[in-house]
Amino acid sequence: MAKRGYHHGNLRQALVDAALNLIAERGPTGFTLSEAAKAAGVTPAAVYRHFEGREDLIAECARQGYEIFADLMEFAYDGGKPTALSAFEATGRAYLAFARKYPGHYVSMFESGISVNRTPDLARASARARGVLEQAAETLSQHIPKDKRPPAAMVSAHVWALSHGVVELFSRGEPGSQAPYPPEDLLEAGVGIYLRGLGLIAPDS
Template identity: 35%
Template sequence: MRQINQPVYHHGNLRRAIIDAALEAIGESGPAGWSLRELARRAGVSHAAPAHHFGDKTGLLTAVAAEGFEVFADVLERTAGDILEAGVAYIRFAIDHRPYFEVMFRPELYRTDDPGVRSARERAFHVLVTGAGTISPNPEQDRLTTIAAWSLAHGFAALWMSGALPESAHDDPEIVARSLVRLVFGTAR
């Protein structure tokens, strides 16, 4: 017999419901401002369900990071190695998928050796490295060009999302990002 305060399960995919609750909580209070018990309440499941599916908060954040890197890799792969488009896609991903972004680039929050995280992260970074290689003055500088392009996109996204750029109040981030990438890397488009 069910106790009065015990949650009723209506989820066809409990794992998905918990990840969705985590993404919502991260969007509201960041990756550290909530507990597994709170997520269970949000998802309408028993307080033990998140621990059963993910072990602990680190396990849940590992699942969020893996899923985030998968979505990120899909987005970047659609740019077909065009460094300008990859930079804009990076920034658009950060803005549109902020909860993922806030976890993915904070490796202290999750298990970086997780096979799902590693695989998806490698897919995403492959696109960035390939695109940066198209503008690198020579193959020996590919790594530095990749770091410069990554820093530009990541830094711009962080500044935009924090509201530190006056433009973030009224401009389109893609227009500003395209201009910035052209300025820094001298791309012809």
């Protein structure tokens, strides 16, 4: 077998890419470091030059996922303007799109049991992603007096949880197999109900 990791000069990333494929196929505990090394085209001993164990490898997968995720959220937020609501909704759609396009990263981030505080770099990447949604929530609530305004961190956490629930229940299997509505429609309706309940957007006429 060709030493793919060595061939392109980045063994560390070759191992991450191999792990991401294995995680997407088998879950975060469904592979060994030896299997990741074999998929990267290197010996098992080579893994330990870059990672102390499987959890460290998964943590790096998660860190890279959060970086991609934060970039997508920022792009969605900026592109979703001109209104605060459309920008906020765009970040929710970006969550669904990320889960579909980057399953290995998504599982590493949210289903591996790896703490976001495992490394400083992972914590920073996670905080950047959360910060985009918090900024969207803060902007959306500017019209409410400050003493009556719900905390932006709470609003963003609730919407994050709602987005995650839609992904887990309705967006990770065969499209349309578990719900009569597209995941994007479910999320938009749920977010709308939640935001109206808080008074952040006007009721339907």
